[in-house]
Amino acid sequence: MRTLRAKDFGLTREVEYGTPEQNEAVSQIVEGVRTKGDAALLDYTEKFDRVKLEAAQLRVTEAEIQEAYNHVEADFLVAIREAAANIRSFHEKQMRQSWVDVQPDGTMLGQILRPLKRVGVYVPGGKAAYPSSVLMNVIPAQVAGVPEIVMVTPPATGGKAGIDPYILVAAAEAGVQEMYRVGGAQAIAALAYGTATIAPVDKITGPGNIFVALAKRAVFGAVDIDSIAGPSEIVVLADDTADAAYVAADLLSQAEHDEMASAILVTTSAKLGEAVAAEVEKQLATLPKADIARASIEANGAVLLADTLNEAIEAVNRMAPEHLEVMVNEPMSILGRIENAGAIFVGPYSSEPVGDYFAGPNHILPTNGTARFSSPVNVDDFVKKSSLIYYSKDALLANGEKIMTLARHEGLEAHARAIEIRLEREGN
């Protein structure tokens, strides 16, 4: 691992906007599904997934879901159920209530919170199909009270049109009752605009390849979308009290994701830096995905040395990492100074996979420095607010003139008159 000065280091990565050709392809697919509905959906599925389906086969049947349970191991089922319960419990604590403020003159002002009505969750096919991501996308929506949650995922290629049983089981355990075997930009278009088979949704979440990401961007406005994730990142903030083997193992757990992933140690201890670099080499030797992890470490990994803990914290805040592990003496004492991080893992036993799979907080986190302004997926993402304004007659009579002053200053006479006509009729 390369070693750099913390204060000289910045993470700057470009957002992926796709090539013009990719954008053009996505735009044609979206328009095709928008105008031709199911017919286009089936054509694209045959073209891209090499599976010929009829519209009636798009929806995954109850029998298929039940059959999937026969193909997953008992220990997987135990673990996914407990993870789901933990995720549900954590997200339930995020729930908020509508409120109203009643004032002495009878005025009532408030905020009414309602769940979105229908949400679509995209689940990628093949090796990127992660049951844990199904839970992390679905459960916050379910806790928010979204009555209709629909999952789309591409059929296995080669004619069988099957779906990974682990994905089906995870979705069923999370509470999804409506699933379609369709993927790619065409699935996103179907969710956004609807077809005869798939009713349109209010929001689309979930990861996907570049075509899925571009399609989400293209339909944004017609529906809401979640953020488009960049490569995964971990920053470990550690001092000489940290265990180098634990730090190295956690860095590698990010690095194995893909070569673009980034794993960075920020430390005040040159000795720890050297020990971690040595441990990374040692642990890489027996890792199945050593090629990917090594490429990631070489391209995007680093040990950043800081003279002081303050300087180290500043570097962390500048990077605004998706995942931050804090393994310093008295880690809780510096929490207040961490300004930007998607999730903060504190102490030696809070290894990142604890949060990726099991503890309860969401593993869908802001990447690419966006933790400066955005948040982990949470219940609020599936709730909309309406303002409530009930003005009493007394309140209008008392304040009408001031409202008219402001409206007339802005040249909006009809606004002023809407008040004036009431003052004239209701006033004494």
Place this chain on the structure above:
Amino acid sequence: MRTLRAKDFGLTREVEYGTPEQNEAVSQIVEGVRTKGDAALLDYTEKFDRVKLEAAQLRVTEAEIQEAYNHVEADFLVAIREAAANIRSFHEKQMRQSWVDVQPDGTMLGQILRPLKRVGVYVPGGKAAYPSSVLMNVIPAQVAGVPEIVMVTPPATGGKAGIDPYILVAAAEAGVQEMYRVGGAQAIAALAYGTATIAPVDKITGPGNIFVALAKRAVFGAVDIDSIAGPSEIVVLADDTADAAYVAADLLSQAEHDEMASAILVTTSAKLGEAVAAEVEKQLATLPKADIARASIEANGAVLLADTLNEAIEAVNRMAPEHLEVMVNEPMSILGRIENAGAIFVGPYSSEPVGDYFAGPNHILPTNGTARFSSPVNVDDFVKKSSLIYYSKDALLANGEKIMTLARHEGLEAHARAIEIRLEREGN
């Protein structure tokens, strides 16, 4: 006003994405400011605003702000101060706390809430410069605790480089201490990427022309942005208990905004529909902006007749209006059935301008049907969350195997090993 059947009516309007030429122009301006900083900012200001400035003149001085107070009327100052206090009070009720859930095994899971660090508010120049919008953009950020709020607004054309004193006073009253005389796409680029004079922000809010909107879209990802507003909309839901003159006045208060604005009455009473249409004509006769209001009413206004209140409510939910006024008998009794609306004004005295200017709830609301999934501007928009995960040794030992099962199922061996190495060392 045309009269239509409520059940046949849908509002579908396209999102404004600009012409290819506009997008190209914006992209050049953004790139220019990004690479050349203040020099480009001053060049574009000279080109578009016809004002030649030096970098040192970009920032509005404290003396200018003080001087602005000499140019606003006392009744304006009284009204804007009271409006600001109301807006502050309403938004303070939206504040949430960080929380942590402490479990018996010592595990602590939580959500840490922090304000964004620096926010930029765009205020358009000329006739679109609304002091009320300054309050509505700035105060939620201020209540959230954002320490640095910066306003940008174009200088008056023609060499004087002045800024509307009402805007300066509104900004000062809202608590803005950093203001720059720069507008257009170049101002958005400066806020997003920073120049020698203007430090970059984390989020940009506020309305603007098509170039400002396209620039916000272009820099999204580097910074957060608010939603891009469509034309303003009002829907009045009324039965035969409503006062036709009040309904007509409120419809016209939207219609005067611009020809694209939309003002719609949904009613179960054909008699009310006729009376409102007649009142609209009558009130139009003396309205200063009658031309605009008439064009808006003719193009986008309508009386929608519904057979039942249920059918009327369904039409409202389908339109998902920015503003909804409810003037039916016992209006509170139907609140639970309003699924989609930015702000709901209840009863005869809650005329829309009450909320536009004064009551306290935000007047920046979801347009174009996006109330299905989005919300009025609120304190949450200026707060970011970080998850907190502190796992105790006991918790890790108790749950480590399950975490490893899930990680190995997903083929992420390094994730499993990050847990395993701890179990091996810490377990008994």
